Amino acid sequence: MILVSCNKISIMLNIALFGPPGAGKGTHSEFLIEEYNLFYISTGDLLRKEIKNQTKLGNQAQNIIASGGLVSDEIIVQIIEKTITENPDANGFLFDGFPRTYIQAYILEGLMIKLNTSLNCLISLDVPEVVSINRLLKRGQTSGRSDDNETVIKNRLKEYQEKTLPVLSFYKDKGICFELQSDKTIPEVREDIVNVIKSELNKRLLNIVLFGYPGSGRGSQGRAIAQKYGLEYVATGPMLGEEIEKRTEIGKEIKALYENGQLVPDEIVVQLIEQKLENSENVKGFIFKGFPRTLVQSYILDGLLKKHGSPLSKIIEIEVPTLELIRRLDERSKTDNCMPYDTSTAKIVQRLQEHEQKTVPVIEKYNELHGVVKIDGVGTFEEVLKKVSFEIENGFKNLK
Ligand code: AMP
DSSP: OOOOOOOSOOOOOOEEEEOSTTSSHHHHHHHHHHHHTOEEEEHHHHHHHHHHTTOHHHHHHHHHHHHTOOOOHHHHHHHHHHHHHHOTTOSOEEEESOOOSHHHHHHHHHHHHHTTOOOOEEEEEEOOHHHHHHHHHHHHHHHOOTTOSHHHHHHHHHHIIIIITTHHHHHHHHTOEEEEEOSSOHHHHHHHHHHHHHHHHHHOOEEEEEEEOTTSSHHHHHHHHHHHHTOEEEEHHHHHHHHHHTTOHHHHHHHHHHHTTOOOOHHHHHHHHHHHHHHOOSOSEEEEESOOOSHHHHHHHHHHHHHHTOOOOEEEEEEOOHHHHHHHHHHHHTSTTOOGGGSSHHHHHHHHHHIIIIIHHHHHHHHHHTOOEEEEOOSOHHHHHHHHHHHHHHHHTTTO
């Protein structure tokens, strides 16, 4: 089965609740899906549905579940892929009872990559075995679940110890495993879980790419957005100028290239952006303006962000009709803000053409992959800023 690509750039919140049977995964899931607007995936529930509907998968799983064993990874991958495929626009997923084996941890990695997202945290709820057994026996009085009886419970716990518990090391290595004690009251455990999620959300960077033709206002909007949301403004043009001014080694190279009328190669731009990503402390994210300009640069950005472990959150394009662009650039050329590249009509037209030929395909690529939010750039600076801000906040509203 092939997953449809997620047709939006999503700041998803993906959580896995981990723990032995009776740890309270189902109980806390109810609150979390409501609070964070998540799509709930319980492999146990999905399997019980398959059994109820007497499907082929259900028939294969029935006896294993009744004995307290683990259903095969082949069956699990089928039901979980189907559910995720059908809900690509979810705000995020809450996994309950998955992954339960090392293989399933890899399966989850693959599924998240397909959705251009990742698991934010695995929250492990720990309870002593006697507490598990007592809770499940009590649940068995009303749940109607044939596997909530003492013999099967013991087997389920044995399976947990042998096959599921080792999965924790996979997430410890990734640094996203949070172990909580679950033999406390429900509100106490809930508070611990919410604290973990809050701190994870705060760690996340907001990475925005701002596109637009020259004259669309992307520079002034980008700087204003950076200031408003505590983002690092990454504009390659000024970055190159800064290096020349500071007379760094790279600056000297750039100066020589400029003097010979040559373009600055991507190798230099990559180094500068990489430095910026690595040296920026205490920023809430990055806003890229004037980069990526070409398809090659879009792959570079994808690679740099992947290396930095912080995916794109939002791609915005400010749209302004061509005649208005020319009018604005021509007006600017008569002021002190005149850029060396808009001193003549021929130069202005050349820049617009350059954008059309090289950058529009990049926007199209991103639109296909993640969705690009288009904003009408006609209006006052404040009016457009309000629209851009709305889009940025929109991405976060369900998560904060
Ligand atoms: P649960 O509702 O999560 O307690 O699951 C009930 C039963 O379904 C388990 O004891 C297993 O037999 C089966 N099961 C649920 N999720 C998985 C999984 N991820 N991998 C293998 N078996 C599972």
